[in-house]
Amino acid sequence: EAQVTQNPRYLITVTGKKLTVTCSQNMNHEYMSWYRQDPGLGLRQIYYSMNVEVTDKGDVPEGYKVSRKEKRNFPLILESPSPNQTSLYFCASSSVGLAGVGDTQYFGPGTRLTVL
């Protein structure tokens, strides 16, 4: 089954304790991206990757790191989490069409992170 998986689904942590949220897709997609969703603000892009070893900042990259060492995986790293990073996080992947980014994105189930 084609899917994007995220782990963990729920996480409660404390300020400053490094954490990693994993994202994996089995569709051989070139493009992967991380988003956060907060009430009243909609989805905001954190980082994206057009292919292996190619990553770039989205609209809200501060406080986050990513890496793309393999095509299927795109982990999101919070080196020193703070309470303002409490949010619902989504990972997504898509192929890259002739017109560039814009093919259907497949979203993971989400990770609800609480930073105390």
Next chain:
Amino acid sequence: KNQVEQSPQSLIILEGKNCTLQCNYTVSPFSNLRWYKQDTGRGPVSLTIMTFSENTKSNGRYTATLDADTKQSSLHITASQLSDSASYICVGPSGNTGKLIFGQGTTLQVKP
């Protein structure tokens, strides 16, 4: 600045009624605009994509339109069902980069 703005912010309708959601975009250069449906607590799912050459596209009871002159897209839902209750999000690529611009979404509630 590339932007996608949606209206209304929220909408309540009775089951069986029709409704139209709006998306205004200032994404340049324009390549496509996509509508997603997001159920509460779940990831968005693509409904349809509008490219520059298309002005209408249907997916079941969902019909999207695109007016490239006014830079507006609309999503029309016909004969609404309770399962249509969700957020509807309009998304466009920011030029030729990998960035995507998301609207804030319209929250639709369909009541019996």
